[in-house]
Amino acid sequence: MSLVVVGSVAYDGVETPHGRVERMLGGAATYIALAASYFTQVRVVAVVGDDFAQADTDLLASRGIDLEGLERVHGKTFFWSGKYSDDMNDRVTLATELNVFANFQPKLPESYRNARYLLLVNIQPSLQRNVREQMKHVRLAGGDTMNFWISDFREELLETIKRWDFLLINDHEARMLSRETNLRKAAAKILDMGPHTLVIKRGEFGAILFRRDSYFIVPGYLLENVFDPTGAGDCFAGGFIGYLAEHGFSLEGDHVSRGMLSRAVIYGSVMGSFCCERFGVERFRTLTREEIDARFEEFRKFTSF
């Protein structure tokens, strides 16, 4: 069943210990759409400028991604650049040029409105809420956010996530949002804010899925070479929601859905791990569903006892 992804399509400049790329396709919605496209039909809502290259449109289209909601306006595409530390666990932002993204007002094409799955990527909470309200037939809606919205737009954010089924954030954001240091206590508080499912991403250490009555933890995949971690968290989100959309996840039949959510977390981890193997979105030019399923089985092998 189809998935609508609302967020940024951008150009990135990235430097890691393995090299440097001045300008390449990036943006959270791009990574999510590419990752999710291995599982389900993806429809993107984003904005780009008139510098957006045909080759980049072609890459997205080659994965069957619906670009009717990819608005083109006069100006330059959102540009971000950053540099990673030697162990790649930290990065500094060198440039953030919002350009056409500064005035992004998500517009849902008519054909998107009946989609059953919705992922609202890190944008202003009121915009996220507005899109959620336009999607009347959604079975599962959620998204992520970031420290800026948590600290400076707290009330607006709380109002927004009230109507979300799931929230995907990292451990630092979970602590900020809940005002609790301990992750179990933080999760319990966040589940009281609305979402029935919380996924806390922990970078190289994996992820935790929390529900009211249970939790599931997956360790991170041990890559032998991490070339570029940019987009890994977004690919996690794409694999997670993509798998749920592929299998028609629904809250009815909760005994079934629990296992499905755990497997979705594994597929998220699998997609995040592939993302790091090349710069930017490069890995998605050759990645196959067979490789994805093989790595899923690898997770089973190194976590079973």
Place this chain on the structure above:
Amino acid sequence: MSLVVVGSVAYDGVETPHGRVERMLGGAATYIALAASYFTQVRVVAVVGDDFAQADTDLLASRGIDLEGLERVHGKTFFWSGKYSDDMNDRVTLATELNVFANFQPKLPESYRNARYLLLVNIQPSLQRNVREQMKHVRLAGGDTMNFWISDFREELLETIKRWDFLLINDHEARMLSRETNLRKAAAKILDMGPHTLVIKRGEFGAILFRRDSYFIVPGYLLENVFDPTGAGDCFAGGFIGYLAEHGFSLEGDHVSRGMLSRAVIYGSVMGSFCCERFGVERFRTLTREEIDARFEEFRKFTSF
């Protein structure tokens, strides 16, 4: 089958955000012996001063721990004190008074020499080697070390671990020892140094067991309250080797041993998690094997998919 543990028995002063204890029973060998005592007969080789309290001897004895190798000499017992950061991921050492431990020369009682399992805790590598050579019938021998021995006694340490079956270290130590940042590459290098099994402890993020042809990862247990992390890594070691000794682990029959090693890592994690629930060794005054086995099953529940 019985396990010989060689290392420090000490007094600790600890401050965490949950409180402060001026002086309590501690030391790596103490934590390891207590944790392992739930699985197998433990025999301790250590040294204490004449200030070592009868109540502390009694606690160890109450867990059936053989104290024939606990040497008492004139002087004061090793004392360490430290203070943890707010999130308890860092600590500063406030005092290290080696006292009688400064001249520790492990003496193996005759009755210990035929033990099949041996754990050599962080002491000078040449002392570790000396003990290893005295134990002729050992089925599984290994231990841990620390940054100081890795940097300043490297050759001596390499000579020592050549004859070890397993090495238990944390991720930082693994990177120092191997001179590799990436953990998979680090592990491959360390397995070339002698041990057939490497366990890398990652604190709250769990542990990884590496062998030449496979690896196994367990995430950390999510405690709702961490009172005092002191000794958690040692309790991990005690649970790990204790479980292997209980089940008579042997390298012969490798298909059997792989699953056993994974379960040993889980029992190690279980023991480390209980350790943090109270100050010092307090948790071991009430902990039962039933609680341990129940938490083992909890690990299965939150990691299976």
